[in-house]
Amino acid sequence: MKTLYWIGGIVVAGLWAGLGVRLLSQVNAHAAPAAASAAVSAAPATSAALAGAVPAVTARADAGSTVPGVADASNGPYKVGDQLQQSAAVTEKPYQASGKMVNGFQEIAWESLIPKDWDPMAPFKGLKLDQMTDDDPRADAALWKAKKYWKDAPVDPAMEGKPVRLPGFVVSLDREGEALKEFLLVPYFGACIHVPPPPANQIIHVKSAKAVKNVRTMDAVWISGVLKVERSDSSMGASSYSMKAVSVEPYSAPDKS
Amino acid sequence: MKLLLRLAARSAWNRRFTLGLMLLAIALSTTMLLGIERVRHEVRAGFSQSVSGTDLVVGARTSPIQLMLYAIFRIGGATNNMGWDSAQTLARNPAVAWTIPISLGDSHRGFPVLATNGDYFTHFRYGSGQSLKLAQGQPFAGVFDAVLGADVADKLHYHLGDVIVLAHGMGGLGLTQHADKPFKVVGILARTGTPVDRTVHIGLDGMQAIHLDWEGGAPLPGVHIPAEFVKKFNLTPTSITAVLVGLKSRARVFAVQRDIADGDGFKEPLMAVLPGVALDQLWDVVGIGENALLVVSGMVVVVGLAGLVAAILASLGERRRELAILRSVGARPLDVLWLLCVEGLGVMLCGVLAGLLLLSGLIWVLGPMLADQFGIALHPAWPAAGELQLLLWTVLAGLVASLLPAWRAYRLSLSDGLTPRL
Numbered sequence: 001m002k003t004l005y006w007i008g009g010i011v012v013a014g015l016w017a018g019l020g021v022r023l024l025s026q027v028n029a030h031a032a033p034a035a036a037s038a039a040v041s042a043a044p045a046t047s048a049a050l051a052g053a054v055p056a057v058t059a060r061a062d063a064g065s066t067v068p069g070v071a072d073a074s075n076g077p078y079k080v081g082d083q084l085q086q087s088a089a090v091t092e093k094p095y096q097a098s099g100k101m102v103n104g105f106q107e108i109a110w111e112s113l114i115p116k117d118w119d120p121m122a123p124f125k126g127l128k129l130d131q132m133t134d135d136d137p138r139a140d141a142a143l144w145k146a147k148k149y150w151k152d153a154p155v156d157p158a159m160e161g162k163p164v165r166l167p168g169f170v171v172s173l174d175r176e177g178e179a180l181k182e183f184l185l186v187p188y189f190g191a192c193i194h195v196p197p198p199p200a201n202q203i204i205h206v207k208s209a210k211a212v213k214n215v216r217t218m219d220a221v222w223i224s225g226v227l228k229v230e231r232s233d234s235s236m237g238a239s240s241y242s243m244k245a246v247s248v249e250p251y252s253a254p255d256k257s
Numbered sequence: 258m259k260l261l262l263r264l265a266a267r268s269a270w271n272r273r274f275t276l277g278l279m280l281l282a283i284a285l286s287t288t289m290l291l292g293i294e295r296v297r298h299e300v301r302a303g304f305s306q307s308v309s310g311t312d313l314v315v316g317a318r319t320s321p322i323q324l325m326l327y328a329i330f331r332i333g334g335a336t337n338n339m340g341w342d343s344a345q346t347l348a349r350n351p352a353v354a355w356t357i358p359i360s361l362g363d364s365h366r367g368f369p370v371l372a373t374n375g376d377y378f379t380h381f382r383y384g385s386g387q388s389l390k391l392a393q394g395q396p397f398a399g400v401f402d403a404v405l406g407a408d409v410a411d412k413l414h415y416h417l418g419d420v421i422v423l424a425h426g427m428g429g430l431g432l433t434q435h436a437d438k439p440f441k442v443v444g445i446l447a448r449t450g451t452p453v454d455r456t457v458h459i460g461l462d463g464m465q466a467i468h469l470d471w472e473g474g475a476p477l478p479g480v481h482i483p484a485e486f487v488k489k490f491n492l493t494p495t496s497i498t499a500v501l502v503g504l505k506s507r508a509r510v511f512a513v514q515r516d517i518a519d520g521d522g523f524k525e526p527l528m529a530v531l532p533g534v535a536l537d538q539l540w541d542v543v544g545i546g547e548n549a550l551l552v553v554s555g556m557v558v559v560v561g562l563a564g565l566v567a568a569i570l571a572s573l574g575e576r577r578r579e580l581a582i583l584r585s586v587g588a589r590p591l592d593v594l595w596l597l598c599v600e601g602l603g604v605m606l607c608g609v610l611a612g613l614l615l616l617s618g619l620i621w622v623l624g625p626m627l628a629d630q631f632g633i634a635l636h637p638a639w640p641a642a643g644e645l646q647l648l649l650w651t652v653l654a655g656l657v658a659s660l661l662p663a664w665r666a667y668r669l670s671l672s673d674g675l676t677p678r679l
Contacts, residue, residue: 003570006661007563151512172533173312173507175305176385178298183533184508197511205508217537230506240508 078189083110084167084220085253105165105224105246110187113201113241115156123149153199155229155241165224167251168204172217179211185243189218205230205242212248220251261592265599268579272572276600279568280608286561287612287651288619290554294644295616297547299635304330304536307451308501310382312510313529315339315347315517316499322542324528325535327361328499331369331452335361338496343523347500350516352509355380357501360464360494363423363435368409370423370457372464372494380503383451393417394444397460400487403440404458407448415442423457423467435467438484450634462492502529558651561608562658569601569662573669580666581675594667601659605652613640613648 086109100107114120123146132139168185175181185204197203206223215221225245269276308329316324317337326332341358348356357380360372378389378396394417397404405415415421419442423435440459448454466487482490504510510531516522517529573580580593588596617637624635640648 003567006570006665007567010563010566010658010661171531172537173510173531174309174385174533175536177302177305181385182507184510197515200508200512203508203511205506216540217534230508240506242508 078169078218078220080189082189083187084169084251086167102165103224103247105163108162108164108166110166110168110202113156113159113204115154115158115201118154118156120146120150120153150199153201155201157229159227159241160229162227163225164227165222167220167222170215170217170219170221172215176211179213180208180215181211182207183215185221185223189220200240203240205240206245206248207242208245208248215248221248222251223248261595262599264583265596265603268576268596269600269603272575275568275572276604279565280604280611282564283558283561283605283608283655284611284615286554286557287609287648288616289557290551290647290651291612291616291640291644292619293550293554294647295620295635296633297550298641298643299633301540303450303634304539306384307453308382308532309384309386310380310503311501311532312504312507313502313514313517314499314532314535315502315527315529318526318528321528321530321535322539324499324530325532325539328359328501329452329532331361331371331456335498338498339500339527340496340525341494343525343527344497344500346522347502347517350513352504352506352513353502354505355503357381358461358494358497359499359501360461360497362498363425363464363467365409365421365423365457366413368406368413368455368457370459370464372459372461372497374461377458381453381501383449383453387449389449389453390447391444392447394442397443397458397463399441399443400460400463400466400492401438401440401484402443402460402463404444404446405442406446406454406456406458408454409457410442410445415445417442417445421457423459437481438467438487461494461497465492465494466490558654562654565601565604565655566658566661569597569659570665573662573666576666577669577673578675580669581673585675590667593669594663597663597666598656598659601663602652602656605655605659608655609648609652 086107123142127138127142129139166185168187169189170180171184171186172180173182173184183206185206186198187202188198204223204227206225223243223245224247225243228242228244230240230242314324314328316328316335317339319336323333323336327335338360344356344358347353355376357373357376359377361369363370363372375396378391381389383389391404392407394404403421409415420439421442422439425435440463446453446458466484469487469490470482502513504513514529514531517527520526580596583593583596584590620635620637624637628634
């Protein structure tokens with residue numbers, strides 16, 4: 001009889017322990033966003049070495065979305081169009097890279113993959129939007145031309161051989177058993193399905209040196225590796241980036257520095 | 258300490274029947290826990306091994322998961338076909354390096370029949386980029402040539418030159434057969450460990466030929482076109498089930514996918530699926546069921562542990578005298594605590610090891626049957642890191658659980674065991 005009491009006691013104790021763990025984890029979940037927002041509000045402007053050249057808006061104009069939100073929780077649920085925050089310190093340019101060196105790989109922003117001399121607004125050259133009437137067919141024609149132009153955005157040959165580090169979302173290609181061997185890295189969440197695809201220079205074809213486990217499509221990761229420019233035959237238009245990744249690690253929001 | 262261990266072993270041996278039963282319970286629950294984990298991993302690995310290097314699977318609009326399931330894994334059925342001209346348009350896309358058209362729907366004694374063309378043998382890849390190899394014979398050349406997967410040939414004892422009859426539709430009964438147009442086995446593929454092994458491959462023209470005199474899913478009564486005359490007709494397929502697409506540059510995959518989804522140049526709405534992404538989606542769905550299974554097997558382990566604690570607690574009653582005598586000859590209360598802990602841990606360790614052995618034995622005996630029936634290839638292997646972690650947690654839980662009776666024994670006073678109870 002006494003044994004039964006004991007077993008009952010163990011079960012009740014287990015339930016209490018489980019409840020305690022749940023309560024604790026809830027408290028943590030509430031605490032995290034608060035900490036993140038505090039980090040953002042501090043905002044001392046640090047110098048960003050790279051990625052000043054191209055305005056952030058043009059890089060994202062072809063994504064079809066307006067200004068995407070910043071994912072505030074470090075690994076929280078992302079919305080379509082979200083980009084990963086690269087520097088906690090600069091509030092108005094959260095995607096700007098800090099330019100930090102991590103194990104010999106320099107952190108870059110996705111915008112630095114766009115050639116500095118490439119003007120995304122070129123199809124609008126000579127077009128005086130302010131002098132047009134509403135519903136002007138010329139504006140539409142220019143936009144249509146621009147969309148094609150953005151789709152075939154060129155790569156920057158200067159990036160060849162650069163050891164870089166940047167955050168992005170995974171799109172699975174090939175697996176080896178359960179581990180991921182080849183994938184595409186894209187700058188914003190949901191890039192493959194919901195919004196028009198990113199241009200060729202905003203996709204990196206990653207072949208991991210070591211197959212990575214526990215990574216699925218649209219998981220956020222930091223990758224480090226040496227960039228390579230894949231030249232393609234002229235009929236295909238755009239070239240693309242590829243990378244032999246040296247390290248692939250789960251994304252964590254940058255520390256305030 | 259050594260003495261304690263020996264004492265624990267001797268005492269346990271004395272109660273070997275009860276403890277043996279406990280050990281069995283723990284072994285069985287460990288087997289279940291590990292078995293579920295093993296099957297889960299093997300199924301996932303098996304699925305991702307089935308296709309490699311294919312950038313897009315294109316077919317009529319349906320669920321991406323379903324398209325993957327029937328085009329690659331031959332599970333479920335096609336809901337809609339796509340036109341042959343769409344496949345042609347797709348093949349002309351400048352970003353496309355190769356295409357493999359496939360047509361499904363017929364079967365041979367329960368094995369699915371896949372109609373394709375020579376590109377299948379050149380471009381199809383599985384595992385980590387291996388191409389298909391013929392163990393015997395050559396790819397199909399004539400209209401009524403067939404190439405068998407390794408399992409089909411093994412199971413049905415087919416050899417080169419044998420004649421087979423395909424059945425219309427799926428299912429092993431084969432009630433409506435294409436008996437008037439038999440196929441000749443011209444090649445047998447080497448084993449791949451993927452659904453290819455369970456597939457009969459024929460040419461697209463062969464698929465078209467056996468359905469020449471069919472209309473509305475049944476042979477037209479009174480109409481019969483003999484096999485020798487099929488070449489008089491146009492054997493270009495009108496529709497196919499899906500197209501596997503390889504691209505020149507994998508980074509272009511979104512652009513091509515978008516082109517197909519937008520319907521640029523196609524007469525019908527089509528869908529392009531990235532196999533890796535579709536598989537990830539599939540695991541998201543299946544993951545819920547998998548977790549439920551894991552929770553259930555975790556429960557079974559907890560029940561086993563509770564049984565162990567109950568058995569040791571119950572044994573305290575019959576061991577009152579034994580423990581009291583130990584105390585009276587100089588054992589400290591702490592020694593008694595250790596004694597019971599060691600017993601619990603020992604039973605746990607032996608149980609887990611026995612469970613591992615049992616699982617390996619089961620896989621060794623039943624593995625081939627599982628592979629045949631469900632296509633899950635299990636091999637006896639050392640436990641992987643994740644499994645070791647599970648085992649470690651189980652043993653630790655056992656240790657903690659055995660602390661309870663140990664603590665109780667620790668609290669029992671010396672006099673309690675020596676006073677005769679009435």
